[in-house]
Structure formats: structure tokens, C-alpha cells
Amino acid sequence: MESRLHSIAGDISRKYRTRLNEDCLEKRQHPEELRNRIEGEYQRDYSRIMYSSSFRRLQGKMQLLGIKNDQFFRNRLTHSLEVSQIARSVAAELNYEATELFVVEAGALAHDIGNPPFGHAGEKELNKLFKDVGGFEGNAQTLRILTNVEKKKPDFPGLNLSYRTLLSVVKYFNKRDNQDGSPNTKFIYDDDYNLLKNFVDENEIPVRTLDVQIVDLADEIAYAAHDLEDGLRVKAFIIDEILHEYSSLYGESTSYLKLKELVDKAKEKSGFGSKSIDSTEYCKLFRQELSSSIIFTLISDIDLVDVNGDFKKKTGTKNAKELDFATYKELADGLKEITFRCINHNNDVYYYEERGKRVLAYLKDFYINNINFLPPEYRAKNLIERYKIDQPKEKLQDRLICDYISGMMDSYAINTYEQITGKSFNNILDNQEIKNE
Template identity: 30%
Template sequence: MSQTPPNDTPFADTCGFAPYAEIPSDTFGRLVPEPASRTRNAFARDRDRIIHSTAFRRLKGKTQVFVAHEGDHYRTRLTHSLEVAQIARSLAHALGLDQDLAETIALAHDLGHPPFGHAGEDELQVQMEPFGGFDHNVQTFRVVTKLERRYPGFDGLNLSWETVEGVVKHNGPVTHKLDDPAWKAIADYTRTSNNPDWDLRLNSFASLEAQAAAIADDIAYNNHDVDDGLQAGLFTLTDLAEVPLIGPALASVRADWPDLDERMVRLEAVRRMIGLMVDDVLAETERRLAADRIVTPEDVRTARRTLIQFSDAMMADLGVLRAFLFERMYRHYRVNRTRSQARRILAEMFQLFMAEPEVLPPEWFGRAGSDDLNRRARAVCDYIAGMTDRYAIEEHRRLFSIDLIRDL
């Protein structure tokens, strides 16, 4: 891949970076060239654009597991993304990677999630099946390359190639997904960009920074879901005593602090479990980097496997923990009731907007008013996917409650 003419080639040197790290001054640039920032390298600038985006702000009102209005202390997509970013930066620092790029991809990874978490995604997949499908990872890509409209010179955020690549491929190569209609937007992206340097190389792995963000996501949600589930009363500390990872962590806390109250036992055990997972990832990653003779960023992209990963023993323990959370939390009847309500809200709004696009706000009616049903459905989907939980609930009430007709 030839390098793009110098746009955003910053002043930072390579001191402290491992040889396989992404270097900001070596970025392949932006699809629309821009002058370099005087104060930030390319990846830090990407991070700031994500933080200032509308989609990022809306994450504060989007479900992680519990609907955002159910309690002040449960994680939302925003607090989850911040925790992922913190862990990703820590991993990047320990491995000699670019911390800004790892943090940027972590902050961006959930921008495409609709309201009501996975229940919302499941329902939009159903509604969009005849119209090209829905996938939250693809929606994140669409947010950063098209839907955010903040700059006069381009749609989207015009992020660096390495950031867009990480958003698309942080979980590994995606060529096996390209037959899914929802992924057509990504398959078409470089073909329509008229810039051969913007081939996202969908058959290769992404950078180690992107892989750090991906594993940080796993670490964050497995730990904070334990914490949130305990706070919600879906299970107890006693229920966790025999569960791998958290059970031994609880036992070690009690051994060190026999008189500690349950709240502090919970917090300290979760903290220790995060540390245990991070240490495991660092050890396994260093083993893989050495075994696979990884020297350059290109070695990372052409590797035979993911390089930042848990050990086999940790993966086995995580499987048991996830099975416990699935049974006792993700499919708890209280969560199921919320999921059921959420899906009905989105289904009814989607179907109404498709039948009567004139009830959409003017900006969205302009996008959806076409007789082309595929175009209409995509605009309706974009509108709904961008909603917070609270906005979706209120919009549904405005549309379907006769008592509120005077407030329209």
C-alpha cells in the first residue's frame, strides 16, 4: 500500500513504541486530506472527533444491559465505552503500542448500537431483513464515515485510515461476513472512494491497537456485568462462590479482609478480576508475538491468528462465567420483560414510519420520503438506531398514545 500524501503527519517521534506499533506519523492519512493539527497527532485528533460527536454523547442514554433510566449506577453504553478505553490504553502502554489509537477505537466501537442494547439490535435486524439488514458494527462504520454531519467539507468524521480499519476489523478479518447484506456498505466503501490507498484489506487482521480495544471490550463487560448484576439483585455473592474467576477473587478478598462489608467485597473482587484478566492477556500476547515472530505492523496484519488474546485456560473460565451471566442475568425474567417491551417499541415505530414517512421529523422525512423502499427503510433505521432509550420511549408515546395528541 502506497502512502498518502502528507496530511496529518504530526510532530511526534517514535520513542517508546514497539516495532509492531502503529506510528501516528506513518498514518495512511484521511480520505479527504486535511492540514495537520498543531497540537495533536492524527490518532489523538480522531479521538477528539469521536468524543465531540453526537453519536458519542447519545451513548449516555443507551442500554448496556439495563435500560438507561432503570438506575443511576448501572453501566450505559457511554460508561462501558469509557471503561473499555481505559483498559485498552493500559494494554497499549504495557505492550508499547500507540495508546491514542487504542483508546480511539475503544471509544468508537459502540457508536452504532441502537437503543435498548442487543434487544434493539435484534429487532432492527428483523425489521431490516427485507431491506439490506442491520449490524451494529456496520452501523458504527456508517456513523463515522457518513451519518455524523459536523464538518462542511465532508460527511462523517474523516478519520484516519488506521482508525477506520480498527472500527471495521477489531474482531479480525471480515471477508466471511461480506455475503451478509448489512455488510455491503463496507464492501462498497473503498470501491466508491476513488482512492486505492483506502483499501481496508478486509481479509487481514487490524492493528494490535485495534486488537487491544477488542479484548478490552471483553474484559470490561464481563466484569461490569458481574458488578451490575449484583447491584440489581439478580444474583448474590454466595451464588458466585463456585463460578471461575469471580469466585476465587471473592475468596481472596475475604481472606485478606475478613470484616469487609459486602459492597466493598464486591468492588474489590471485581477490581482483582480485571487485573487477573489483564495480566493473562499480556502474558499470552507476549507469548504469541514471540512465537509468531511479529516484528512490524505488516506482520500483525498478515498473521495467522489474533495476537492479543486470552490464554486457553482463561477462555475456559470465561466460558463458564459467561454461561452463568447468560442464565442468571441476560435472560432473567426482569431483563426479558424489558427486552420484550423494547422490541415492541422499535417494531411499532419502524412499521409506522415505513407506512407513513410524513410523520418523521422534517430532516428524516427528507431522507425517507422516497418511493424507494430500501432507501426509506435505511433512513428509518438510521433515525431509530440513533435514539437513546428515553427518546425512543417518549417518541413511541407521542406516536401511539392518544392522551399526548395535544403535545405533538
């Protein structure tokens, strides 16, 4: 049977992909000497992201904060690889050419590299600490890493990716502050906004491109399936608890009934009740079967869906329709919400996050007063001289400190704090109570 995605591929190609294949989208921010290689522009982008230090550091950032580092569970790096595979599958259903597949794979690899240490709590803390220099937001930092922080050539900052690949990570095309002064919770930094705004206006490219829509949905699918799988594996919950929580939130909805159907089929396919399979093997097979069936169900549910006003305001999109889940959006959103709550909402996590926030605040103050402890590439004086940057030194230095701290793995931030202070991370907040909010 033909999938829903495959059936709309022709319509999508005419309305959306034609513009994405224009030559202007292969252009880069800075001119480069072409190398005599078979690989195309987008494969070069994919390689640059995959070999970047920011991508490698994702291995030290856990996908689920409540899961301990001393066991092998998904981290941000393995999550990004899985998002890349799902994005490729979706794009293939839409008849992407082989060269184009590298765009969505590259966007998927890069989509989380702006994530700071200590998860969402770290993101909020950094946004508060650096509010005077544009704040901090994980998606915005991803784009800044690609355009400024990572280095590929000595004469300009950034990885110098094609504009199409840059746009494949832009989920939110808004500045931090609207014209009326009201703030956006999701945004990109002003410099990157202006860079891309000039490009898309000049070339009449609609933002929230088809590429980023694919990456965004692949991320949602991976969250829904794989976080559930890891939570079951660590015994943070059993599947009946998830079904109970889901029913409590959404009642006997279409998505709840679908989830229950997938659970029942996964049990059957995994040999439930079979005397030839022990319980350990059964549980493993069940987790894998359920995860795979959720992924297949959600990919099969993707369609062109009308975009409402709230979504347009949140993302900055001008598209009337975008790719989304047609029937089972509640399934993806519900699984993500419930598994996150079940795994992360406990006192150990609250204390860990609060300690992490104190570490970030301490490191900011330390580096502001001890610039020479920063690596040379994070010192404003060096960058102003090297790239002839026309920006106040103090403001640039604060932003570079934010870049440095936000790029740390949790363990590196903790070790740095302990080395500087001589105090244990675990002793922060001793005899203090944290209010669970």
C-alpha cells in the same frame, strides 16, 4: 516481575506495529484543511468521537438490561470509558507511543455507538425489519455512524476519521452475505466493506489490526469484571451463586480455581470478619477489590495465541496469531455468560424486549409513511442533493430510517411511540403471553 504482555512487546512491535505506523494510516477518506494545532491526527479522532452526539447518547443505553434506569449503575457510556482505560493500559504494556494510545482509546469510545435501543432483541428485530437494505448489526452500524451518519463538515458525511482509527473498530471484516449466498451473523455493511477493502488491499494492511484486538479484549475484560460488580451491587445474585453456576458449567477447571482464589483474596483484603468494618462497607470494598483483581488477572494473561479456522471465518481475519487470553479465556467468557443470564433472564426482561420489538416495528412503518416527521438530515431527498449520492431514493430512505431509529435511546423510542399513538408502552402485550426461549 515482568508481565507477559511486556515480555512480548518487542516481538509484537516488529511483526504488527511497524505497519500501523505507516503514513497511509493517518489519511482520511476526504481531504481536509489542516489546522494549526499541536494535537496529532489520532488525537483529533479521539476528540471527534468523544464530542459526537452518538457517543453522548450512550448514557441512555443501559449496560445491563435487567438493571433499572432509576438507579446509578453502568450504562453504555460509562462502560465505554472503562473499556478505553483498560485498552490504554494494555497498549501501554505493549510500548505504544503516546500518539498511538489515542487510537485504542478512540476505538474503545466508539466500539458501542452502533448499539440500538432494547439491546440484543432490538438488534435482531432491526436486522429483520431492514433485511432488504442490508440488514442491521451493531458493529456494522458503529462503522456506518463514523463514516456516514455523524457530521463534522458540511461538504461530506461522517466524522472523516483516519483509516487507522476506523480499523480499530472493525472486529468483523465480512460482508453480510458470503459469495455462496450464506449469511454472516457478524458483518459490516457493503459500502463500508468496499471502502476499507480497497484501502487495506492497496496498502497491504492486515485486518483485525493490533488496535482492534486490544479494544476487543478490553471490552471482554470490562464485561467480565464490571457486570459482575453491578450484579452483586443490585443483589441480583451473591458471589456463592456465581461460584456454584461456574462450577456447574466448567467443573473444577483452572479458571474456576482462579476465580475462587480471587474471591477468597478479595474477602481477605476487604476486611472479612473485621469488627471495625460494617457489612455495607465490607460489601462495597469486596465488590471493588474483586473487580480490580479480575481486571489485573485478565490483562496479565494476554498473549499471542494461534487463531483457529472458526475464528478466522467469523471475523474475516487473515492473522495466524492474535492477542487473546492464554490461560483464563474461560474465566472471561464464563463470567460474562453467567452474569448476563442471572440478571437478564426473567419475565420482566422478556416483556420489555418484546414490547421494544413492537415499538421498533411500529416506528419503521410510521416513518416510511410520514417522511416529513424525520429530521431533515434523515430524508433521502436532502442527502442526494447535498452529497450527489448515486443510490435509489427508496433504498436510501429505508437505510436512513434504520439509522434514525437505531440511534434512539430506549427512553426516546418509547416516548416517541407513546406520543404518536397515545398508548402506554407498558400496556403493549396486555393479556398476551411471551414464551421464554
